[in-house]
Amino acid sequence: MSSTAEADNITPINTVAEAYQRQRTAYLAAPCPSLEQRRANLLKLEQLLRDNQDAICEAINRDFGHRSTHETKALEIFASIDGLKDARRKLKKWMKPQRRHVSLWFAGASNTVLPQPKGVVGVVVPWNYPLFLCIGPLTGALAAGNRCMVKMAANSQHLCRLLAKLVGETFDSETLAILPGVTAAEFTDQPYDHIIFTGSPAVGKNVMKKAAQYLTPVTLELGGKSPAIVADDFDMATAAERIVQGKLYNAGQTCVAPDYLFVPAHKLELFVEQAQAVARRRYASPASDDFTAIIDGRAYTRLLQTLEDAEAKGARRVPLLETSQPFDDRQKIPPALLLDVSDEMLVMQEEIFGPILPLKPYRDLDEVLHYINTRERPLALYLFSNNKALQQRVLQHTLSGGVCLNDCMLHVAQHDMPFGGIGNSGMGHYHGYEGFLEFSKLRPVFKQARVPGTALLAPPYGKVFDFIYKLMTR
Numbered sequence: 001m002s003s004t005a006e007a008d009n010i011t012p013i014n015t016v017a018e019a020y021q022r023q024r025t026a027y028l029a030a031p032c033p034s035l036e037q038r039r040a041n042l043l044k045l046e047q048l049l050r051d052n053q054d055a056i057c058e059a060i061n062r063d064f065g066h067r068s069t070h071e072t073k074a075l076e077i078f079a080s081i082d083g084l085k086d087a088r089r090k091l092k093k094w095m096k097p098q099r100r101h102v103s104l105w106f107a108g109a110s111n112t113v114l115p116q117p118k119g120v121v122g123v124v125v126p127w128n129y130p131l132f133l134c135i136g137p138l139t140g141a142l143a144a145g146n147r148c149m150v151k152m153a154a155n156s157q158h159l160c161r162l163l164a165k166l167v168g169e170t171f172d173s174e175t176l177a178i179l180p181g182v183t184a185a186e187f188t189d190q191p192y193d194h195i196i197f198t199g200s201p202a203v204g205k206n207v208m209k210k211a212a213q214y215l216t217p218v219t220l221e222l223g224g225k226s227p228a229i230v231a232d233d234f235d236m237a238t239a240a241e242r243i244v245q246g247k248l249y250n251a252g253q254t255c256v257a258p259d260y261l262f263v264p265a266h267k268l269e270l271f272v273e274q275a276q277a278v279a280r281r282r283y284a285s286p287a288s289d290d291f292t293a294i295i296d297g298r299a300y301t302r303l304l305q306t307l308e309d310a311e312a313k314g315a316r317r318v319p320l321l322e323t324s325q326p327f328d329d330r331q332k333i334p335p336a337l338l339l340d341v342s343d344e345m346l347v348m349q350e351e352i353f354g355p356i357l358p359l360k361p362y363r364d365l366d367e368v369l370h371y372i373n374t375r376e377r378p379l380a381l382y383l384f385s386n387n388k389a390l391q392q393r394v395l396q397h398t399l400s401g402g403v404c405l406n407d408c409m410l411h412v413a414q415h416d417m418p419f420g421g422i423g424n425s426g427m428g429h430y431h432g433y434e435g436f437l438e439f440s441k442l443r444p445v446f447k448q449a450r451v452p453g454t455a456l457l458a459p460p461y462g463k464v465f466d467f468i469y470k471l472m473t474r
Helices: 003-008 016-029 035-051 053-064 069-095 132-143 154-170 184-188 201-212 236-252 265-282 297-312 365-373 388-396 432-438 453-457 463-473
Strands: 098-100 110-117 120-124 147-151 176-178 194-198 218-221 227-230 260-264 316-319 336-339 356-362 380-384 402-405 440-447
Touching: 016 120, 016 147, 016 176, 035 053, 035 069, 035 132, 035 154, 053 069, 053 154, 069 132, 069 236, 069 432, 120 132, 120 184, 132 147, 132 194, 132 432, 147 184, 154 176, 184 201, 194 201, 201 218, 227 236, 227 365, 236 265, 236 356, 236 380, 260 265, 265 316, 265 336, 265 356, 297 316, 297 336, 297 356, 356 365, 365 388, 380 388, 432 440, 453 463
Parallel strands: 120 147, 120 194, 147 176, 194 218, 227 260, 227 380, 260 356, 336 356, 380 402
Antiparallel strands: 098 110, 110 440, 316 336
């Protein structure tokens, strides 16, 4: 029997409340795991991924109906292992108490900032990158010394049951628990010390409301419509290759995929030609094993309706491959560009989350910046230009969760940079040191001097106080 098949028979032994209480009790008994304990947890998680790569790929494939094994390995397994390794290497430095400046008026005292575990962290994982978006938050939370509970998406239950089995064999449930079959309402109805949620803005608002009952801090990684801009100075063939590849990873079901693209008006047709050439080199057809299926019937139908709505309102669909016919039996939608789009179309109002890329021709950068800035702040922004002045102009006159210059999506894989949204695309950061800080309480510790100078400011007040006060405020 395969590991995935065995995992199908696993049933959760704890309710959410029981799992939470176990971890809360364990935290109170041992609130600050040592450096060695934290490194051991990260290493166990890393080894679990290394030893079960085929089973993980199989489980994700079953959840999607078809998921490119190579994409799972490169975008999820490698990225997760690499992040765990990076955290293990740097953890000693991250954990060191930070000495802070002491004002002259408190001479002899000392200031220290002590990063300490918050306690029990709840991790709510989406379906589109179910491994990476589970392991990424766990890396920061476990590095910070927390205990973690994980709720995975309803569309990821093959992977969820597999991970629950593997984690159950590797970790005690007081440290890490993955809970199959629980609803978001059940999972979030606990007084966690921190919740991280990745998903849609609408659901993120509900998670935040639930967390507010317990004054639980939240990290929200949401999404939205991330724009890409090709400047006139940039080579169009290179831009097309990088944009198309970024868009078609996971069949566009990526929160940081380019959602719509600004192209100089006089180069619009050139981009179309180059994009078709790139797609046809990479994918023989949508039936290719390298091209991922849409996650479920609901998402598949939504994307088809989005295309129909756009075409009914005047958009022109340009297939990137030889066929434009969807593969109903495999839930695969051929990738396409959309020209002549307008804001009345659903495709320009909602995050697409599929292999569809609207193109917006422009003549002046001001119109591009105005369009971006009059909409919700995106999770990512992509600019293709070698002009440093233009780069600075776009960076200074827009605001997004993250930015890639001259490529797409790769900022997410940089472990030494924070990842997070702003406004409608989320709040808070994780990855690397910022992830460690996100899941830590930065506890300020003031240690008084043996003979404190502040004693001179105590009553009874008089001339000494007046003299010192004048010195302090001069």
